Structure formats: structure tokens, C-alpha cells
Amino acid sequence: MCxxxxxxxxxxxHLTMGRKRKKLAIGVHDFKELKPPFTYKAVAPDSLKFIPxxxxxxxDLAEILEKHEKGQEYSWVxxxxxxxxxxxxxxxxxxSFPPIINGTYTTVTENTENIFLDMTGTDLDTLKTALNILTxxxxxxxxx
Numbered sequence: 001m002c003x004x005x006x007x008x009x010x011x012x013x014h015l016t017m018g019r020k021r022k023k024l025a026i027g028v029h030d031f032k033e034l035k036p037p038f039t040y041k042a043v044a045p046d047s048l049k050f051i052p053x054x055x056x057x058x059x060d061l062a063e064i065l066e067k068h069e070k071g072q073e074y075s076w077v078x079x080x081x082x083x084x085x086x087x088x089x090x091x092x093x094x095x096s097f098p099p100i101i102n103g104t105y106t107t108v109t110e111n112t113e114n115i116f117l118d119m120t121g122t123d124l125d126t127l128k129t130a131l132n133i134l135t136x137x138x139x140x141x142x143x144x
């Protein structure tokens with residue numbers, strides 16, 4: 001399966017079922033780069049930096065909301081919050097700043113063989129339905 005097909009479906013699920021990422025956010029990662037276990041936590045906006053997809057420079061979470069295209073587009077989801085969610089691996093590397101953007105270190109490419117999906121949201125039924133859609137789509141295209 002082409003990685004651009006997966007990203008297209010991911011974005012369609014964000015917009016529709018996810019209500020523009022308010023109810024659902026999906027991160028797609030190259031599994032070979034990951035170091036489990038993972039930690040999902042809330043942090044202060046200026047407490048850590050990482051390189052978000054589409055950038056080459058480290059930014060803190062507040063800077064991502066101000067300077068990154070996806071941060072500007074979806075910052076409204078985190079409005080009024082004093083802490084922001086992140087997902088890190090066991091080495092402290094940031095996989096994702098849901099529902100805004102992933103980090104670059106787990107970027108999916110045409111050479112990616114195994115993926116890891118992180119799914120966060122505010123409605124369990126929406127999350128389960130989106131996961132079923134994604135796993136069925138991957139299975140229909142030869143995924144195991």
C-alpha cells in the first residue's frame with residue numbers, strides 16, 4: 001500500500017468522523033524507529049521541543065501552534081488548555097503531539113514495512129470505528 005493512500009484516508013477520518021480532530025486524531029508511524037513502551041501525558045507548552053513533520057528545526061509545543069501549518073489550522077482544539085498532550089517513547093523522543101502533528105523521527109516512507117498507529121480522542125465508539133476502518137483497509141491491501 002502506498003503511504004500517501006494511508007495518509008489520505010487518515011486525513012479523511014480526521015475531517016469526518018474526527019470532526020476536524022476534535023473527537024479523533026490518528027498518528028501513523030514507522031514502527032522500526034520506535035522504542036516501546038510509550039508514555040501519553042500532558043505537559044506545559046514550553047517544556048519540550050521536537051522536530052514536527054514538515055519542519056527541520058526543533059520547536060516547542062507553543063511554537064508549533066503558532067508557526068506550523070497544522071498547528072495554526074488545529075490550535076483551536078487546545079484553546080484554553082494550560083497543558084498539551086504528547087506521546088513519547090521510552091527514550092523520551094516525541095512520536096506525536098495529538099491532535100496536531102507527529103514528530104519527524106517516525107516518518108512513514110515508501111520503504112516502511114511495519115506501522116504503528118496511535119489513536120487519541122474524546123469518544124471511544126468513534127475511536128473503535130476508525131480503527132476498524134483502518135485495519136480493514138490495510139487487510140484488504142495485503143496487510144498482516
